[in-house]
Amino acid sequence: MKKRMVSVLLCLAMAAGMMAGCSGGGDSKGSSDKEGTTGGKESVVIWDYFETDAQKNMMQDMIDGFNESQDKYEASHVYVPFADYEKQLTLGMASGELPDLVILDGCGMASFIEMDLFGDVSAADIKWDEYMEGPMSSTMADGKHYGIPFATNCTALFYNKDIFDAAKMDYPDENTTWEDFREMAKALTKDGVTGFGNAATGTDEGTFQCLQWLYTAGGDYQNIKGGMDAYKLMQEMVAEGSWSKDCVNWTQSDANNNFVAGNLAMQQNGPWQIPGIEKDAPELNYGVTVLPKKDADSGQATSILGGENMGAVKQDNMDGAIAFMEYYDQTDVMIECMKQYGSFPPKTEAAQDSYWTDDPIQKAFIQQLDTSIPRGPSASWPAYSDAIQTGFQEVMTSAKTPEKASEDTQAAVDKVKASEK
Amino acid sequence: MKKRNHISIRAGFLFALPAAIYMLIFVGYPMIQNFILSFKNVDVYTFSDTAKQSFVGLANYTELFSGEEAILSTAIANTLIFTVISIFFQFFIGFGLALLFSKKFKGSSFFRGVTMISWLLPVTVAGLLFKFMFASKGGIINQLFMSLHLIDAPLEWLLDPKLAMAAIVVANIWIGIPFNMMLLITGLTTIPEEIYESSKLDGANKFQTLFQITIPMIRPAIMSVLTLGFVYTFKVFDLVWVMTKGGPVNSTELVSTYAYKLSFEQFQFSKGAAAANILFLILFVVGIFYIKLINDEEEVM
Numbered sequence: 001m002k003k004r005m006v007s008v009l010l011c012l013a014m015a016a017g018m019m020a021g022c023s024g025g026g027d028s029k030g031s032s033d034k035e036g037t038t039g040g041k042e043s044v045v046i047w048d049y050f051e052t053d054a055q056k057n058m059m060q061d062m063i064d065g066f067n068e069s070q071d072k073y074e075a076s077h078v079y080v081p082f083a084d085y086e087k088q089l090t091l092g093m094a095s096g097e098l099p100d101l102v103i104l105d106g107c108g109m110a111s112f113i114e115m116d117l118f119g120d121v122s123a124a125d126i127k128w129d130e131y132m133e134g135p136m137s138s139t140m141a142d143g144k145h146y147g148i149p150f151a152t153n154c155t156a157l158f159y160n161k162d163i164f165d166a167a168k169m170d171y172p173d174e175n176t177t178w179e180d181f182r183e184m185a186k187a188l189t190k191d192g193v194t195g196f197g198n199a200a201t202g203t204d205e206g207t208f209q210c211l212q213w214l215y216t217a218g219g220d221y222q223n224i225k226g227g228m229d230a231y232k233l234m235q236e237m238v239a240e241g242s243w244s245k246d247c248v249n250w251t252q253s254d255a256n257n258n259f260v261a262g263n264l265a266m267q268q269n270g271p272w273q274i275p276g277i278e279k280d281a282p283e284l285n286y287g288v289t290v291l292p293k294k295d296a297d298s299g300q301a302t303s304i305l306g307g308e309n310m311g312a313v314k315q316d317n318m319d320g321a322i323a324f325m326e327y328y329d330q331t332d333v334m335i336e337c338m339k340q341y342g343s344f345p346p347k348t349e350a351a352q353d354s355y356w357t358d359d360p361i362q363k364a365f366i367q368q369l370d371t372s373i374p375r376g377p378s379a380s381w382p383a384y385s386d387a388i389q390t391g392f393q394e395v396m397t398s399a400k401t402p403e404k405a406s407e408d409t410q411a412a413v414d415k416v417k418a419s420e421k
Numbered sequence: 422m423k424k425r426n427h428i429s430i431r432a433g434f435l436f437a438l439p440a441a442i443y444m445l446i447f448v449g450y451p452m453i454q455n456f457i458l459s460f461k462n463v464d465v466y467t468f469s470d471t472a473k474q475s476f477v478g479l480a481n482y483t484e485l486f487s488g489e490e491a492i493l494s495t496a497i498a499n500t501l502i503f504t505v506i507s508i509f510f511q512f513f514i515g516f517g518l519a520l521l522f523s524k525k526f527k528g529s530s531f532f533r534g535v536t537m538i539s540w541l542l543p544v545t546v547a548g549l550l551f552k553f554m555f556a557s558k559g560g561i562i563n564q565l566f567m568s569l570h571l572i573d574a575p576l577e578w579l580l581d582p583k584l585a586m587a588a589i590v591v592a593n594i595w596i597g598i599p600f601n602m603m604l605l606i607t608g609l610t611t612i613p614e615e616i617y618e619s620s621k622l623d624g625a626n627k628f629q630t631l632f633q634i635t636i637p638m639i640r641p642a643i644m645s646v647l648t649l650g651f652v653y654t655f656k657v658f659d660l661v662w663v664m665t666k667g668g669p670v671n672s673t674e675l676v677s678t679y680a681y682k683l684s685f686e687q688f689q690f691s692k693g694a695a696a697a698n699i700l701f702l703i704l705f706v707v708g709i710f711y712i713k714l715i716n717d718e719e720e721v722m
Contacts, residue, residue, distance in 0.1 A: 114466055201666075379465045393670045397669055419464075
């Protein structure tokens, strides 16, 4: 009898374990009432992954503005954590529980267009020709529009003026070359300060920051070997200790926290960190300039475009989603939103607003945007990103020599290229 | 007589029916779907258009294993190392604690309850705690080792491939000990007190009692703990995902994290399904072993 008790207990434990193993995946966000109406108005549900207060306020203000501007639709938004975002969209496609409009990372959009999540909105009354080419290309496939760019940004070089002043060194500027940059970082690495750090974690967040080094060296996302100098620079600087080795586990927030704490003399990061720095460390004396260029003869360094797109989910009635995008398409609405959000409006003209051009830090990002390129776009971008970031991690942890790593990464990238259709 | 037997067989089927239906719908159907998916070519390009989806036989499986540095082979090796080391320590520490807490002493049930905390804690929370503790700058483990003069410089726990594996194993051992302990304690309570009394009368010492009475008597519980522990540990996901996401450079990539990455990060749904099925097949073999074990024991009894 006792034996039976033991086996019953075991079975219960096993069942409990299986439940625990399965939970977490199944809870789809409830927004299935997209056809529903609230107070006689059609509802427009938007998904986003915005976490900071500034971003949430921006979202609420934008939605309030839209709801007041007309009386046909009632917009609302649902927060989905960034780490689960693409998984929830994938599961949503299988279960049909999707919003009307999705705000998502620009580089992921090509995959979801290919998977038929988004509907063609080329006929909408949107001033397509006012948008910047890079961000716009990430919302398109085969010449059709599936949404509009929402925000655009890129990474640039932050430097701590106090640390440079203490070492009696000149600040980096647009003429700084890789060699200058390396010497600066080396000279500033002392007393617990590391010269430079960026986000090199093993996800696309790491690829977003590391890939620009490869482009600046002359490679691109399909031509790894052409950018082998970037591998050399990284491995040598990490070995010297002037490029923090911890980067391989750092996200962009980690890099920024270390910069704000004074552990880094320079960091690579984006404009969305600025509101946080102003709030948490108003006394931080820092500047921003474009990323270092390869050598004196080469042009300004490449940066990788980041930012979000809005995509209209494919369904029979997409009027609500289109109305919302048409509202956001107004340049003044876009400018107001982006001031709160900490990124740049994806329209060439809107980005020239004095709010950005009069501020020396924001101006550096506008200058860097000129030579920024999108990731891909390719529906296979996640596979490319994975292969590319593995290469960077191998170099930074000295698991492989730059030559071997570039050979292996090239092979991995070629394989992804071959699988593209 | 014959008729009665017939009825009881029918009644037996009837009783088994709800369980069978439940299994078919919630276990059988998704499993079969997953197998079918793994033999197709569903990825980001064919997801929306069923016309482009076709059966490709074992291509997904062979591709996963092809190449000298196939990630799946690394992942299987990593998973085995992770599992075997985890189980080894979990079992011996758990067994020691079970022997301790099966004795009646003041506060024994209180402390037994306290040990359960690490099992009750959500794994994600435990993973985050260990991630902070193993941080190379400011992590408590480096601080402790430094103050004990075991190391001179902070170790890069989650950055060095070997140390990262050690870190996730330590975290997993901590989580798994109470599970081992509780099942073994339950096993220990099945041993009648009289046996111990009579062996004492026969003059058996502590070691003889342990090796010749306790361990043989709870052998079924030990086997269950080991097989169940193997199954749990082999399919662990959340802990590793929180602590390292399989990195640095695939050094802590497990089959489960790799399958997740394929399906939900790279949208290679068929390949992800194939990787998950390989995980399933390995555990299926272990499961058969477990069921056979249970049946054998029942025959003996």
